[in-house]
Amino acid sequence: MPNLRLARRVGRIQPSATLALTARARALKAEGKDVVALTAGEPDFETPMAIRESAIESLRKGGAVGRYTPVGGTPELVQAVIGKFRRDNALEYRPEQVLVSCGAKHSIFNAIGALVDDGDEVIVPAPYWVSYPEMIRFFGGTPVVVDTSSTGFVLTPEALKRAMTPRTRLVIVNSPSNPTGAVWDRAAQQAIADAVAGTDVAVISDEIYEKLVYGGQHVAFAGLSKDACERTVTVNGVAKAYAMTGWRIGYVGGPAPVVKAMNALQSHSTSNPTTVAQLATLAALQKDPDELPRWRAQYQARRDRMVAGLNAAKGVKCATPGGAFYVFPDCRGWIGKRHGDAVLKDDAAICEALLTRALVGGVPGGEFGAPGFVRFSYAASDAEIGKAIERIQKFASELV
Numbered sequence: 001m002p003n004l005r006l007a008r009r010v011g012r013i014q015p016s017a018t019l020a021l022t023a024r025a026r027a028l029k030a031e032g033k034d035v036v037a038l039t040a041g042e043p044d045f046e047t048p049m050a051i052r053e054s055a056i057e058s059l060r061k062g063g064a065v066g067r068y069t070p071v072g073g074t075p076e077l078v079q080a081v082i083g084k085f086r087r088d089n090a091l092e093y094r095p096e097q098v099l100v101s102c103g104a105k106h107s108i109f110n111a112i113g114a115l116v117d118d119g120d121e122v123i124v125p126a127p128y129w130v131s132y133p134e135m136i137r138f139f140g141g142t143p144v145v146v147d148t149s150s151t152g153f154v155l156t157p158e159a160l161k162r163a164m165t166p167r168t169r170l171v172i173v174n175s176p177s178n179p180t181g182a183v184w185d186r187a188a189q190q191a192i193a194d195a196v197a198g199t200d201v202a203v204i205s206d207e208i209y210e211k212l213v214y215g216g217q218h219v220a221f222a223g224l225s226k227d228a229c230e231r232t233v234t235v236n237g238v239a240k241a242y243a244m245t246g247w248r249i250g251y252v253g254g255p256a257p258v259v260k261a262m263n264a265l266q267s268h269s270t271s272n273p274t275t276v277a278q279l280a281t282l283a284a285l286q287k288d289p290d291e292l293p294r295w296r297a298q299y300q301a302r303r304d305r306m307v308a309g310l311n312a313a314k315g316v317k318c319a320t321p322g323g324a325f326y327v328f329p330d331c332r333g334w335i336g337k338r339h340g341d342a343v344l345k346d347d348a349a350i351c352e353a354l355l356t357r358a359l360v361g362g363v364p365g366g367e368f369g370a371p372g373f374v375r376f377s378y379a380a381s382d383a384e385i386g387k388a389i390e391r392i393q394k395f396a397s398e399l400v
């Protein structure tokens with residue numbers, strides 16, 4: 001048998017922990033176990049009918065739907081993205097500053113690929129979305145993780161400045177955040193913008209949860225100032241807001257030279273995102289679906305229920321997040337305790353015991369750079385949320 005050597009760059013990355021845990025919860029379900037999987041970051045709603053209809057109609061029509069489009073998206077979709085940024089974020093982009101990709105994950109991959117060289121440092125506030133450090137390492141960079149758990153999951157300019165070195169190339173901003181749901185207000189984001197002003201540091205602002213903010217206001221980092229706009233790649237997509245995770249459409253607005261490099265990278269990997277998905281996205285971006293306000297209200301009610309339910313579980317402390325669809329309770333009170341013969345030595349052991357003994361799936365905080373915490377998604381039905389809370393509370397009461 002040939003000894004096939006894998007590239008060093010793939011040896012630097014781990015498979016996505018959230019996807020792995022979701023698969024595990026699914027497998028238990030397939031075995032007939034009544035698992036409540038709060039692992040995936042995926043809306044439980046259907047893609048709005050109007051969006052699906054527009055895809056069906058373009059498939060019936062044939063022609064362009066079966067063909068390549070320009071690498072970065074059809075001219076109509078690029079215009080719709082420009083319109084969205086103008087309407088929602090007061091950002092003005094030209095077509096050469098926009099790129100549509102196969103999901104926001106792909107947009108971020110392209111952006112990091114375009115910006116990070118071997119040896120470059122990238123500031124990643126923790127808790128962080130699992131893919132940022134992996135992508136940075138894949139491209140030869142070093143993630144410089146800055147813990148924000150003692151400052152309300154908000155990166156302070158002091159902590160940012162302490163982490164910056166002459167090798168710092170990029171800072172990642174993600175508000176609303178996965179996994180914490182934290183929403184950084186204007187002052188907090190302005191402080192970050194001020195801290196990088198006058199440097200050559202770029203910013204990726206991942207705003208995929210923009211539409212899921214409860215009470216507060218979403219702030220687009222690039223909208224803070226001309227300087228912020230000139231250094232920021234703003235990432236967004238349709239997956240979370242419009243219940244379109246399977247359609248795989250993400251997009252960016254950013255400085256033209258960076259977007260041009262991202263486009264070149266994409267031209268040699270996926271080429272254009274799937275044409276029918278682009279055509280469906282056009283309908284979504286021209287006007288928010290009518291369902292959105294109702295969904296938002298439902299998410300908010302679920303959030304409140306989850307937070308109250310978790311805080312009523314012995315040993316758990318859960319802050320109320322301002323956005324996204326995750327809660328991120330502090331479960332350090334459980335560490336060192338036992339459930340039957342299972343010893344909860346860390347958050348991985350907690351999630352293992354929760355899944356196999358309480359039949360509730362969550363993701364260990366360590367995967368997001370926050371050991372001792374657990375992420376639960378509340379993009380689940382009210383019945384599932386009720387069941388999960390009951391089981392978590394019972395589990396907590398059985399710990400010794």
Ligand SMILES: Cc1ncc(COP(=O)(O)O)c(C=O)c1O
Nearest residue numbers: 041103104105129178237239250
């Ligand atoms: C913070 C964050 N960014 C980006 C993505 C990727 O979104 P998409 O499904 O559009 O690739 C996710 C999805 O989990 C996310 O949570």
